[in-house]
Structures are given as structure tokens and as C-alpha cells.
Amino acid sequence: MAGQGRAIALSFHGAARNVTGSCHLLEAAGRRILIDCGMFQGEADSDRLNRAPFGFDPATIDAVVLTHAHLDHCGRLPLLVARGFQGEVLCTRATAELAQVVLLDAARIQEEDAEREAERALRAGRAPRPPLYGLDEACAALASFGRALRYGRSYSLGAGLTVRLIEAGHILGAAQAVFDLPAPDGTGRRRLVFSGDIGNSGRPVLRERARPPEADWVVMETTYGDRNHRSFEESARELIEAIRATIARGGKVVIPTFALERAQELLFILSRAVVAGDLPRKLPVYLDSPMAITATAVFRRHPEAFKLPFRRELMAGADPFRLPRLKLTREVEASRRINRQEGPAVILAGSGMCTGGRVLHHLRHNLWREEASVIFVGFAAKGTLARQIIDGARTVQVLGETVAVRAQIHTINGFSAHAGRDELLAWHAQTGRPEITFLVHGDAEGGMAAMAQALERRGLATCRPRLGERFVLAETSPLQASGRKHTSPRRH
Template identity: 45%
Template sequence: MKIQFLGAAKTVTGSCHMMETGNHRFAVDCGMHQGNAEIEKRNLDTWKYKPSEVEFFLITHAHIDHSGLLPRMVRDGFKGTIYCTPPTKDLLEIMLRDSAHIQEMEAEWRNKKRQRFGKEMTQPLYTMADAEKTLSLLEAVEYNKPFKPFPELEVNYMDAGHILGSAFIELCVQEADGEFKAVFSGDLGRPDQLLINDPSIIKDAHYLFMESTYGDRDHKNKTNSRVELAEAIAYSYAKNEKVIIPAFAVERTQEILYSLYLLEKEGKLPADMPVYVDSPMAIKATEVFRKYPKYYDEETKAILESGGDPLDLTNLKFTPTTAQSQAINLTAGPAVVISASGMCNAGRIKHHLRHNLWRPGASVVFVGYQGKGTPGRRIVDGAEVIRIFGEEIAVKAKVFTIGGFSAHAGQSEMLEWLEHFTTPKMKIFLVHGENKKQRTLGKLIEDKFNLEVHIPDYMEVCTMLPGQPLATVVDEEVAHPRIDWDFLIAQTEGQLTTLRGRVEALQDKNWIDQTDLRDRLLEINKELLGLASEV
């Protein structure tokens, strides 16, 4: 079998593992690449996936970094089946429509700007029509009910304990050279997580493709995290300001609601403090969660049986419309605002940050992973100023980073899950993680389990033969195109030399024009200073 890593290779987003065996071609996951502009360009490289040649996709869960390119595949020729669990199917109906709406709106915004400059119009990554076609291809499969997409492949979905309906996937493959099992962890959940069952246990695999998002550290204690959330609420409540919580619409929003439910029971959520869920997708996702109580863990089922509802609060308000969302920031007084996106790079959360990030009494509470290049990551890393909607906003609010809410297994939890595997000489691929964190985790695995660990690169092709060494091919120019810094810096210096030679012409301009040009140069100087400070 050959596998090509089309995403989540030394990065966290864009999960897609394309496989070929015999005359068959299929993939586990098809996620959107998220991060800086260079990473997001990968979403346009549809030709690398060869959509019309893919027979089917096996989707581990509904998060966009694992599913968000499916409509792009359909747009460019994919017509096969998309397998997923029933909750994932329902969540994808919400998330892919929402993603398509965002793609259309962003394309419209870009084109208005390009039209003013006489530039050629651009197309959205995909449209709502593409999303609707994609949804018609979804086929639900239950946990622990193996099926065969073709005779030489048996597939089994097992509970990954990450979000509602999330799965890791067992593939039993028969080839002329022998039979082997490959396991894809998807996003591996944590034990004792609110709402969700613990990850299932598996004991045998020849090849394990394991996520490594938090490969270099453990999470904070869950109880302590709820205490920190209470501290953020108390801080801003006392100052009559708002608590802004950027949260992914699926799972994280519901876990925060559950935590606030527990705080309310403990008397740590002020009775007159409204809690807004300000994300149409999160509101719809919460209804999906309510639809599938059989997927809850035993503790949550017990609360429901006793008449409680961990997804409800006394002062909970849902704000599906734009007008209701805007009214939140027009209303004086403290409030908790849970909004998307979780990394602050899109959606309504940007408006709430614009209104509150500069207020010393406000709080911004990060409860999930912040990808490199995202506004959320820059705030967490200590940025003093953030650009939102073209405006520079000072970061004066108190920033809380609460790692205990993560739905990803931490380092120790991943190692504990690995302890159950008993297959000798199992080969481990670390995916879905930043390279530094992967190297840390890989060294621990090699030392503790004496297993071979491989960290694949973007677009790498690996051939897997039972009992044989891995054969890998990496095109460095494709994975990491060289950046000619000497040329770029020389080009910048050349522009400055040209400008220096035109100082007299600058001085001959009228005073108002000179002030405009001065301000533009000051902005350039500020950008260069910021760039230099990051090196």
C-alpha cells in the first residue's frame, strides 16, 4: 500500500491521508488547511488529490480541518461515498454549509475590492451548491460494525473520545504480499472529558497514524480549568465588562456550556450575568448534541436521568441573527460571550474582539488550540496590538489561556493509550502536529516502547509492506519551497534607495500630501520593526 500525506504533515490542519492499494484509491479525512496565507494556498491545489480518481473518503469527525475540503473534491470530480458516523453526518450538514457560506461571502468581499482596482474576479473555494452535492454522498456507519468498501479492505470505526461521533479507524488490508492492519487515530480524545466517552482501546496494528497536537506537554487539570474560568468571570463581572470566549462551534462550545452549568450549580456564575452563544453554527450543533444522548458518557446520562440538562443555564441566550449579535456589544454590563471561530480568524468573534479587546476590565479566555499564524495565536503569544478589519486594536483585556478544556489527548494521555498496543515492531507515523512537538513525542515513544517513529512531510509518499522497512519519497521543493531572503532583503533595500533619491521631490509636494506619505512610511517602518522583532 502507498500512502501520501496531503495535509496534517508537520502541521495541525488539512488532515488527508491518500492511499492506494491494488487498483483502489481512497483517503482518510479531507480537511481544510488553516493558518497563514502560504498554508491556506494548499486549499487551491485540488489537482494533487486527483478527486475524480478517489473512490471514497473515510471521515474521522466533523471538524473542518478534517472535513472542510470535501466540497472542493466534489466540485472537481469526486462522486464516491463519504463514510462517517451518524452524529458526524448531522454535524457535517451544518458545518459544510456554513463553510460554503463563508467561502462565498469572502469571495464576494475580495471581488468588490478587486473590482475597484480593475482586477480579474476570483472564484470561491467552493459554493453552497457544492456543499449540497457533498451532503448527498454521506453514508452513516456505526461504531464497531465492520464493513467492506471493496473485498480486500475491511473498515471499522471506533470511538475516539474527541467530539460527538468522532472515530479512529481500523483498516485491515489484504494484498498479494500479505495482510496488515493500519489504524488512524483521527483526533484522539482525553479520558474523563465532559459529555464524551473515553477513547476506545485497541491492542494491535502494524501501522499506527497518530495525532500529536500536544506531543510536548500535558494539559492542566480539568477541575483547575473550571476554577480559572470562574476567575475570568469574577474578574470581568467586578469591572462590569464582558468575558469573550473564542470557541469552536462543535464540542468546545458545548463543553463550555457544561462547565458553566457546573459553575452555576456551585454558585460561581453570577445570577444576573447573561451567557450568549453567539454562533449560528454552534446553536445548530448544540441541537445535534441533544439529538444523540446515547453517545454521551455515563456521568452525563445520569444528569439527564435526574432531570438536569448540562447544555442549559438559567440566563442562557442564543443569538442566531446578525442583529441579535450586534446588540450584545450595544448592551452595557457584564456578560459571557461564546463565539466562533475558535482561532479568531473568521466569524463573529472578530467583532467581539474589536469591541472588547482594548478594554482593561474585559477578559479573553482561550479554551482551545491556536494555530500558527492565526490572530488567536498572536494574542496568546503576547501581542500588544492586533489588526482586526484593517484596524489596529490594543490588547488591554486580561488574557486567560486554559489548556484543560482541550479535547485532544495530552502527552501523557497519548503515551497511556499507546501502552495498550501489543504488536511487536509496530511502526508509528506522527501526524497532525507541529514538528517540534512531534520530535519531542517521537523521542519519548522510541525510548519508552522501542518502536520505530516516522514524522512524514507534506506531500511525502510512503510505501508500506508488511515486515519490510518503510520506503519514503519526499520532494523538498514541494514540501518546503526555498525562500530567497537575500533577494527579498536586497529588493527592499533597493526600494529604500530609490525613495532616498526622491527626497527633494517629496519635499516639493504640498504639506498635506507630505503628511499622507509620511504616515504611509511610518506604517511601513512599523511593519519592518515588527518583522525584525519576530526573528
């Protein structure tokens, strides 16, 4: 590569004009640092993208800086290791604990799906499709996790590069990543800031995100770059009212739930509503997600991550996640029994975008019932079952069956762990006036396009990179040697 070793370059290998698959490669001072290594989800060609070559040689990567433990940020780490990565994965301690839960669960699901696929392939007389990776590969990836980074401290990545993680306010352990780099021409240092996923403020459990520093270059998520969220309290009231209306009809409430953060916040809201008398104490609530159950235990081990009122409650011995009739269903048979129970109930089950997991069984049993409700409380990418239902499909395919959509459908976006449009713009303003802002992790025609327009109206340069594109941010050149700086990024 031209300029390698003397240039600062950035290439994009996921979440490029796409919402998922975050994976970005930073090259500086001869070091190669990967920021996130996530799985593509929801799109029709996600499986192909996940199995495809990375666009770089994993054996040449010196380290991975992981911003947080969502699958679309960490889900391809087992592939990275299997294909030759021998470096260190760096992240916060909470992220490392949650990544273990996420990667082992993802491997288990892929192995189970591969077994079912092998049976279908045998009947059809064709070769079976192997899993993307299994438990062995996931365990090998977890063995690569090294130093646990503390918020606010700088850590060396070698050759004069440092990284500093600061609170993102997104999920437990999530971080923004600040890289300080030696300038290729030897005239000081340059700074690159990765937003990671920027948290939505005003939520009751986690601390608010930290203020980012001013930067020369920024890589920024744009998931909700085209709209704002309702307030958390308004959204909580809407959720409780939807549940009360469903109880009155005698139906069940199915909430497709992200296991990290969303499940815990929903338990907190429901617990608070029961204490206030807004929901009956006898209402059965099922947390039907082994991963969410384990993640909730991780949350309890990290009171330092919580806002002070929530932390005080936890430290006083109270359990903000506990409900009178909360049932944690780890076993498959216990999950099946939920739909054999008569009467109203609230079912929290993964996954949030309905791309797999136990929520599919609950949708098959309840989506066609007029007395039931399905409540979506997070982002649904294009191509996912969740998005089809939200967009008003009359019938959908669930586990190979055609199911009519007759249940009441609610979409409540105020629970999102992602910042809305105005908060994204406020976050970016704190980075000063960077030379260029790369927009990632968003709908190319939605949030990403809207954020580009908003920043460009402020006179700021933006770029929406395509998958595999590489940009030279700064390099030693004859112009620089003569005292003139060459700072405009160029495609390579």
C-alpha cells in the same frame, strides 16, 4: 505508480508537518481509500494550499473514511467532489450530522467573504478572487455521504479491505479508524490504525476513547505531543475565577469558541457554576454562533454518546446546556446588539482560533478595554490571531483595524479535546510495537518532534512525512516470493 494494485501504500496530502488539513491516501488491493479531507487553517499559505491540486486524482478515489466533523478534517470534501470524486463518504451518523452543519457554514462564510472581496477588487480595479466553494458545492458533497458506521463493527470497502471505527473521545461522533488489509503476498492480513484526533480523558460529557488494537502500522496525531493538560476540574475553576474577576471589574468576557464540543462543554460548566452559586443567575451569557447553536441541537439527539451521569440528566428532562439568561443569537443584528449592552456578560463566539466569524467583532469592541477579558480555551495554530494574542502582541489587526491589547488574557488548555503528551504515549503503547508510526497533525518543531523523540527512546520507528510523500508499506517482491518478507516502508 510502482506496485499499484499489489502494494500497500500510504501518502500524505495534509497535516504533514502541519497541524491542519488532514488528508491521507491508503492504497491496497487495487482500492484507493482517502482518510479525511480537511481544510488548511491559520498558516499564511493556507488559501494557496486549499486551492492547490490534491496531489492525486479525486476521480480515482473509491471511498472517503471521515474520522470526525472538524473543518480541518472535512472542509475540502466539497472540492473533492467538484474535482471528480464519485465514491462514498463513510462516517458515524453523528459525524454526518455535524459535517452538514460545518460544511454549510463554511460555504456560507466563504460566499460572504467573496462578496466583500469582490467589492474591494472593484474599487482597486483588479479581478476578484472567487470563493473556495459555495453552497452548491457543499450540498453536492453532503449528497456523497453514504453508510452510517457504528462503532465496533467491521464494514467492507471491497477487495478484502475492511474498516472498523472505534470511539475517539474527541468530539461527538469522532472515531479512530482500524483498517484490515489483505497482505500483498497472500500470507494473511495486515492492520493499519489511524488515530484520528485522540480525545482528552476526564471530561464530563462524552464517553472516553476506546482502546486501539495492536497494529502493523500507525498514523498518529501529535497536536499536544510536547505537553500535558491541567485537569478538567482545575481548568473549570480557573475559568469561573477569571469570569468572576471580570464581573467585578464590570467588563465583558469574550471566549473564542470552537462550535463543536467546546461550546457545549462551556455551557455545561457555566450552568453548573450558576446552580452552585459560583456565578450570578442574572449574568447574561450569549452563544453567538449559529453553527454552535445548531450543533448543540445535534448533541441533544445523541444521548448514546454521553457518559452515564450526563445521559441520565438529559433523559430525565433536564437541560445541562441551559442557563437562566442564556441568549442564542443567530441573527447578525442580534450579535451586534451584544456590544451595545452595558455591564458584564459572557460571550461565546466562533471561531476558536479567531480566523473568522463573529468573535472578531467582539474582539474589536473589547480587546482594548482594560476591564474586559479574553479567555482562550483551545489550541491556537501558528499564524492565527489567537496565537498572536496569546503570545503577547501589544497590538493586532482585527477586521482591518489596528487594535490595542489591553484586556486580561487567559489561556486555559485543560479543556482541550486533544489528548496531552502522556495520554498520547499511553494510547500508542496499546497499539503494540508497530513497524512504523507516521506522526501527523502537529507542530513540526513542537508536539510532533517531541513525540518522535519519546517513541524513538522506546525503540520504535517513526516518520514525519512531508506534504505529498508516498510510502510503500508492503509489496509483492522477488524476496517475498522466495519466502523472505520485505516489510520496511520505503519512500516512493
